[in-house]
Amino acid sequence: MESHEDCIIFLLSKAYQKAHGILKERLRPYGLTTLQQLILGTLSLEDGQSAGEIGQRLVLDSATVSGTLDRLADGGWISKETDPNDRRVVRISLTAKAREAEISLKQTRQQCNAEILKPLSLEERILFKRLLKDLR
Amino acid sequence: MESHEDCIIFLLSKAYQKAHGILKERLRPYGLTTLQQLILGTLSLEDGQSAGEIGQRLVLDSATVSGTLDRLADGGWISKETDPNDRRVVRISLTAKAREAEISLKQTRQQCNAEILKPLSLEERILFKRLLKDLR
């Protein structure tokens, strides 16, 4: 006993690693990383968010957001524009390319969720999500 | 509906982020990162493991292990030695410095586990760990 198997941080990191790996694999055809896909998903719900709003919603550091937005812009998924009312703010919009992939990406997300949760029963899934949220 | 809150990968990453942050903070006085501490913990159970064995036990890529062992050696926590029977293998041993911190580090680990799981009841904790393992 007293191994890393008892360590909740270890268990969480490995569970995340596994889930992340599954999505990563399915995103390969798109040339998107999981974080990039997550940001596109948020913009899909509300276009024109600022970099700061995105970071706040997804609980991401500003440095992480900044770099990821750069790569999304390089890939032609988003466009950046400074807000005319507050020139400190950068507003992010989806490009036509991102709009076209929107539905397909959403399906991919849902399929991954289903695959990851497959080992759990329906009740366990609901409980599991609640416990994960309760940690916060 | 249909936000990132429903995404199991998102929930896992944020739960991990939180747990990781708590341990990271408590390890600051030691100058150790969470992964470095995890490796020291494994070596504490069995000294002289090879780099490959450590990676296998902790489910880590060989590249990740390699870099982390370098930093642990730089910090004077471990020593590396090539196995005389198989010169491809690098065997890792704890230094006196690591031995001295052993008990204190173990306590830190346990305190963090307790703090992270504080929001959950006793039954929930056991169930939560089981569900995390079941995902694998």
Add this chain to the structure above:
DNA sequence: AAAAAATGCTTCGTATACAAGATATCATCC
């Protein structure tokens, strides 16, 4: 014994993640 395959580790490239600091812009106060 020579060739081929497998193994253990390192190196390189890219993408998170966060701390800390720099920069530009806005708001407020006197």
Add this chain to the structure above:
DNA sequence: GGATGATATCTTGTATACGAAGCATTTTTT
């Protein structure tokens, strides 16, 4: 209206994390 502080973003440095390529060594094949 200019100084001060707050805000939004970006930059830099370090540490995971993994794929892929490379190197040395060992094992297997022929």
